[in-house]
Amino acid sequence: MSHRILITGASGYLGGSLLARWGSVALPPYDRLYALVRTDEQAQAVKRYSAEPLRFEVNDDAAVREAIVNNKITIVYYLVDALSAKPQASFIKALAEVKETSGIDVHFLHTTGAKIFSSHAGAPTDRPLYDTEEDLYDIQKAQRPPVPLMQEAIDANNAVIERGEALGVRTYIFAPCIVYGKGEGFGNPISIQTVAIIKAGLGARRVYSLDAGRPTWPVCHVIDNSTLYLELLRAILAGKNPGSGKHGYYLASSGSVAWADLYAAIARSLAKRGLVDDPTVEQASDEGLAQMAAALGYPKELVHWALGGECTFTAKHGEQIGWKPQYPPHHILEAADDEVELVLSSLGH
Ligand SMILES: NC(=O)c1ccc[n+]([C@@H]2O[C@H](COP(=O)([O-])OP(=O)(O)OC[C@H]3O[C@@H](n4cnc5c(N)ncnc54)[C@H](OP(=O)(O)O)[C@@H]3O)[C@@H](O)[C@H]2O)c1
Structure with missing residues (x-):
């Protein structure tokens, strides 16, 4: 058999x-x-x-x-x-x-x-x-x-x-x-984590980081x-x-990339489409965190879990x-604009 x-x-x-x-x-x-x-x-x-x-x-x-x-x-x-x-x-x-x-x-x-x-x-x-x-x-x-x-x-x-x-x-x-x-x-x-970064960015009209430094994650x-x-x-x-x-x-x-680089690539792509107010990434304020949480449908405590960490x-x-x-790890950064396009169209944005 x-x-x-x-x-x-x-x-x-x-x-x-x-x-x-x-x-x-x-x-x-x-x-x-x-x-x-x-x-x-x-x-x-x-x-x-x-x-x-x-x-x-x-x-x-x-x-x-x-x-x-x-x-x-x-x-x-x-x-x-x-x-x-x-x-x-x-x-x-x-x-x-x-x-x-x-x-x-x-x-x-x-x-x-x-x-x-x-x-x-x-x-x-x-x-x-x-x-x-x-x-x-x-x-x-x-x-x-x-x-x-x-x-x-x-x-x-x-x-x-x-x-x-x-x-x-x-x-x-x-x-x-x-x-x-x-x-x-x-x-x-569509996947999970790139989608979370994009949704949170749309909700807050800005891509925010929740980590200090440049923690990395495998891709x-x-x-x-x-x-x-x-x-x-x-x-x-x-x-x-x-x-x-x-x-x-x-x-x-x-291999791995730094979240900061992934956020930056996605922020540029969202900014190009007029979907965030600023193409740069900054540390989330409490208000920014609340907006991200609302966009993801998570409590504030789980936003970092969804799109950050080491x-x-x-x-x-x-x-x-x-x-x-x-595909080498840096390919995700080069492909970020395509990923944004894919996620936006799948979400019916
Ligand atoms: N995508 C990623 O980047 C990633 C990264 C790390 C880990 N994972 C894990 O990998 C797994 C698959 O991820 P995915 O991105 O492929 O998720 P997905 O697109 O949401 O697919 C989930 C699949 O599981 C099926 N399913 C859910 N509940 C079921 C049930 N009770 N009985 C039978 N089938 C059920 C769904 O069927 P229906 O279509 O009928 O709902 C669907 O086919 C998840 O556990 C996820 O956490 C994914």
């Missing part, structure tokens, strides 16, 4: 882009590709990529078991929610059952985020934090996040690894960062993000045993399995 793969989040920015790239790479043979959907339109759309639609509720343990076990699925790519760990536990349990009856190795990939390895989550930021570090699991276990909602996301990463180890399921913690570029899928074409073009998902899959299908469990962290990033998480693991990003 060869592998049967399920991808989730296919109508989303990352999952849709992944599915759209599927046919562009030569993967080792596998049996079937399934995609989790929630509507008839999504079911039709995934068929265009030769994926068989499956419809079930991820929060229903019995429904997850039925879908995975009945379809003999052996690889699950989870791209739905970085925060909670409940559905992931159901998938891992069901995969273990498939392994027991089929004897084939089973794999679960959890999509987390670089934020869970940042200052907001209490990760070290005084040095590069490599995704290949021997004790990254212990580092995550010891993190005490200054932003309380990050605890659940840290726990989700740890729980995935622990459950996988306990049940003999190989797990991977895949970390996207600031992803940019037009989504290639049939659903959501990645959406195509490179998709190709890392696929390179990992290629290694799994080829039986190469890519690092998993406590050694299965993969940051999708070609993350020294650094990618090495992808290159070790043969992944080569096409």
Whole structure:
């Protein structure tokens, strides 16, 4: 029996882009590709990529078991929610059952985020934090996040690894960062953090910074993000045993940029369109912060979490399995005007 793969989040920015790239790479043979959907339109759309639609509720343990076990699925790519760990536990349990009856190795990939390895989550930021570090699991276990909602996301990463180890399921913690570029899928074409900077800038009619100094954050073009998902899959299908469990962290990033440079590029682009009153970036006043919060629909305390902070998480693991990003980190600055155009048109601005 060869592998049967399920991808989730296919109508989303990352999952849709992944599915759209599927046919562009030569993967080792596998049996079937399934995609989790929630509507008839999504079911039709995934068929265009030769994926068989499956419809079930991820929060229903019995429904997850039925879908995975009945379809003999052996690889699950989870791209739905970085925060909670409940559905992931159901998938891992069901995969273990498939392994027991089929004897084939089973794999679960959890999509987390670089934020869970940042200052907001209490990760070290005084040095590069490599995704290949021997004790990254212990580092995550010891993190005490200054932003309380990050605890659940840290726990989700740890729980995935622990459950996988306990049940003999190989797990991977895949970390996207600031992803940019037009989504290639049939659903959501825009990302998260660039969108937040633009929305906050529109709301305050000025791009403000909330950090002192020049903290940095890893960045990645959406195509490179998709190709890392696929390179990992290629290694799994080829039986190469890519690092998993406590050694299965993969940051999708070609390098980092300073938020200040990203803000400046976006501010220039918004100013060119007359959408902010000043093309320069300045430190947010309390009033500016309140305007940003209103534009984002967040409490003021979460604005910095959404579009600032320090993350020294650094990618090495992808290159070790043969992944080569096409876009250098500074490309996000050169592409900022296109990103603004894309986000404005997607938001109907
Ligand atoms: N984009 C980034 O820059 C970035 C960076 C770091 C981490 N991440 C994380 O990566 C994950 C995917 O991000 P994204 O940008 O692709 O998000 P997105 O565009 O909002 O897509 C989310 C996907 O998950 C699906 N989904 C949500 N709840 C579901 C449920 N209960 N059952 C089944 N499907 C459900 C959505 O389906 P519907 O279309 O039916 O709603 C959609 O396909 C998220 O956890 C995000 O936090 C993203």
